[in-house]
Amino acid sequence: MAQEVRGVVAPGKGERVRVETITVPDPGPGEAVVRVQACGVCHTDLHYKQGGIGEDFPYLLGHEAAGLVEEVGPGVTEVAPGDFVILNWRAVCGRCRACLRGRPWYCFDTHNARQKMTLGGRELSPALGIGAFAEKTLVAAGQCTKVDPSVAPSVAGLLGCGVMAGIGAAVNTGAVGRGDSVAVIGCGGVGNAAVAGSRLAGAARIIAVDVDDRKLATASALGATHTVNARAQDPVEAIRALTGGFGADVVIEAVGRPETYEQAFYARDLAGTVVLVGVPTPDMRIDLPLLDVFGRGGALKSSWYGDCLPSRDFPMLIDLHLQGRLDLGAFVSETIALDEIEAAFDRMQAGDVLRSVVVL
Structure with missing residues (x-):
């Protein structure tokens, strides 16, 4: 059954973001619904808001995230409900010429969820195919990488974009x-x-x-x-x-x-x-x-994205963090709520923070 949750939407080029009630559909084949626990505020989200990446407004912002798989669609074997995962924006296809040459980190046919989340019946464009400034989001199951659940979500999600890059x-x-x-x-x-x-x-x-x-x-x-x-x-x-x-x-x-x-x-x-x-x-x-x-x-x-392969790199880097060899916490300047993202963009532009992280 489709769910209604809070999410941060960029309604138009240069406009202030708004917290809206959005609709997340049930996962279809190859898809998963993830309950977001934390999401970093990345400069890419600001680019979306400013119209610097595209003009497919309204955008559902947020992509540097970690959370719990809540539900999966038919045919999903990579993850299961209850798994703690980091989301990625380059789910590899396994079939393109790069993947077949054994270089999946260059995958030329990465994919996202086929269904769209909506706002008042209007389709939303999720930032980098994720849209994680929301209590829950719909992604392709291949965008979910299972990692050690003992790590704090506020630092794990950073591997989803900037730190991994x-x-x-x-x-x-x-x-x-x-x-x-x-x-x-x-x-x-x-x-x-x-x-x-x-x-x-x-x-x-x-x-x-x-x-x-x-x-x-x-x-x-x-x-x-x-x-x-x-x-x-x-x-x-x-x-x-x-x-x-x-x-x-x-x-x-x-x-x-x-x-x-x-x-x-x-x-x-x-x-x-x-x-x-x-x-x-x-x-x-x-x-x-x-x-x-x-x-x-x-x-x-x-x-691109640090030429990473999420299934290989995310678990390894989380293990290094838990061993005390990689201080992911050093990148977190502050934790904030969903309704504080506009102010976080201002602090980011002023150079006052390394990373603001939304904690849900």
């Missing part, structure tokens, strides 16, 4: 290894997760770059060995000075702007790797001398 950019995409030097440009939630991931991978030197000393302090707590305030120093020269004049083995750009990407390009060592995990806007362009691209060698990579 950053850790994966270092560990999966950048292939940071023992003894490497790493520079991370942009130390918001994703960038600082890249710092933590580089530490997990055994990097010897981790250089955090930002214009906000508060974010640099967090980077130090998460494993950065050196910090650079780009307002006070040229980041390229500073990174080179800290790496014997050569540049870093891996440079992770977590801002998504042409000027910071160019800094990343010139701050890496010869044959080094640049990883772009910051999300640019459609109008942005980059202009680099092609001879420099050729002559410096190495690799220029983009990282």
